[in-house]
Amino acid sequence: MKSVPERLRARRLRIEEGGEQGFTLIELLVVIVVLGILAATVVFALSGVTGQSAVAACNSDAKTLDVAVQAYINSPDNSTNAPPTTTANLVTAGFNKTGDPLVSGTGDTFITSPSDNTAFAVKLFGELPPAEQTAVGAGTAADTVVVATPKTSTTYAVYDGAATNPCSAAS
Numbered sequence: 001m002k003s004v005p006e007r008l009r010a011r012r013l014r015i016e017e018g019g020e021q022g023f024t025l026i027e028l029l030v031v032i033v034v035l036g037i038l039a040a041t042v043v044f045a046l047s048g049v050t051g052q053s054a055v056a057a058c059n060s061d062a063k064t065l066d067v068a069v070q071a072y073i074n075s076p077d078n079s080t081n082a083p084p085t086t087t088a089n090l091v092t093a094g095f096n097k098t099g100d101p102l103v104s105g106t107g108d109t110f111i112t113s114p115s116d117n118t119a120f121a122v123k124l125f126g127e128l129p130p131a132e133q134t135a136v137g138a139g140t141a142a143d144t145v146v147v148a149t150p151k152t153s154t155t156y157a158v159y160d161g162a163a164t165n166p167c168s169a170a171s
Contacts, residue, residue, distance in 0.1 A: 051170075054119040058147060058167035061115040061122045062159040065090075066145045068110040069124070073143070083143030085126040087114040120170040121148040123156070132156055 002010070068090045073083050084090050090110040115122040125133065126142030136146060136156050146156040147166040157166035 054117070054170040055167050057117060058120040058122065058149065058170040059165070061117065061120075062145050062147055062167060064111065065115065065122055065124070066159065069143045069145065072110050083141065084124065085142050087111070087124055087127065118151060119149065120167065121151045121153075121156075122146075122159070123148075125156075125158075128156060 065087065069084060072078060072090055073081055091113060092109065123146055124142065125136060125140045125144040125146050128136065128146065132154055133140070135154075136158060140146075140158065145159040147159045148154070148156045149166060149169040157164070159166055
């Protein structure tokens, strides 16, 4: 039987001659374990990001709808200053219909499309069914922005952009 140094020399010669190539099983297992640890670290680090992005998107959509409602009410093309009753009114109703070149845009809309997200729902109070309107509050104005988190929930809360933020439950 050959001694360990003789076997190592023999293996080295086979490798140099091209007869033996590749990695040992131990080397492959070590690489797989290291890659697994790195992947687990990355997944753990990024797990909270999706929840934070849903909250930010909810806040953005609610604020956009709130600003669009105020712009609709204050629009010179809205002679009665009546608030919109649905988000569809904000998509279809144009402003700056006069075509004045000194004012940007001709026939622009207040928002391009209603909010559509899987984590939350942003609507106007006037769009809710009567039972949900009662749950939010009877004295709430039709143009008030309300948020449901998660989207499948039938419990809406008023978005006022202040201390109470219903978007914080979005994830």
